[in-house]
Amino acid sequence: EDELRMIDTNVKGLHILTKLFVKDFMAADRGYILNVASSAGLMPGGPLMATYYATKAYVTSLTGSISEELKMAGSRVKISALCPGPVDTEFNDVANAQFGVKAISAEFCAKRAVEGMFAGTLIIVPERGLGLAAKAAQLAPRSLSLAVTGQLQSGKQAR
Template identity: 50%
Template structure:
């Protein structure tokens, strides 16, 4: 049994690697920071292959999957991603395009390739890391929120296609709220709400994936918030989100 994890050098990716290793999976660990990956591999009780890859590059994405593919590949975790804070008219276009490449194109490529292989042999698991942001419009983080909506809706659509085909392949979207990882430093923000521990979110993600869940929203408070959105129009949700986003500026 083998699992591929992108963004495995820190945070959720690192903690999900630990959990999958504890379940007996051999791992393909991918991220840009090879030194971090090697440190992680050295602590895990299973065989690991370390691949330094920048998934914002389509060619590297395809080569990564080719390196990981095989009959024993059973799990693909698309965890790599990042955010960017600021008004849409002011944020850097090149950085946003790189975000789209990481948060959308890489997830799309690896999901497509894995889904084809898994469907052909009628087994396998795909976990795509979206966000509670994927349920909402996101003023001041417009591109990030939109990218996570793409991940969520792609995953839900693929899940229904596989269900209609009576496939045993399972796909799942993880949609956490704030998590205590490096995300806010990279995005240049400070969470307005307290974050859950990365270890807790990773455990809920892996347990939920193998339980066959379609969407995982860790934490009672975030579950309540995502449910409550059904009772407010999008225009009001955008205004509320703007209010909370404005409180993140302290991390810049």
């Protein structure tokens, strides 16, 4: 049930809103769309958090595909996906979230997101090191990336 709600929010909700805004912005031939994904969306998968990783991969895939469609149509509308690692928010305290790496501030994340969006950056990764790690995960054999991600997630409850 929790996983289906996650899919409703992270996939269905984002899909519906993105398509609505794309349609309106294309009619005006201007606008920016910033979809919030996660660094999880750049990985080949996430053992113990499979649904979360899959929904975030959907966000990055949809965003990239729509970006190309907009270019093909000659549109001035821009779309980006924000893919941060852990972000320090009040939600983390409520959810008792624990991370294996240091969280960035919400302010830093938001600043980088807006800068990237207005620069027309497709995939925005606020943390430099995380962007390199995501590239390495994409280049490594899938089985190795999944094993490493599984080890990093091993302290978390499976979802």
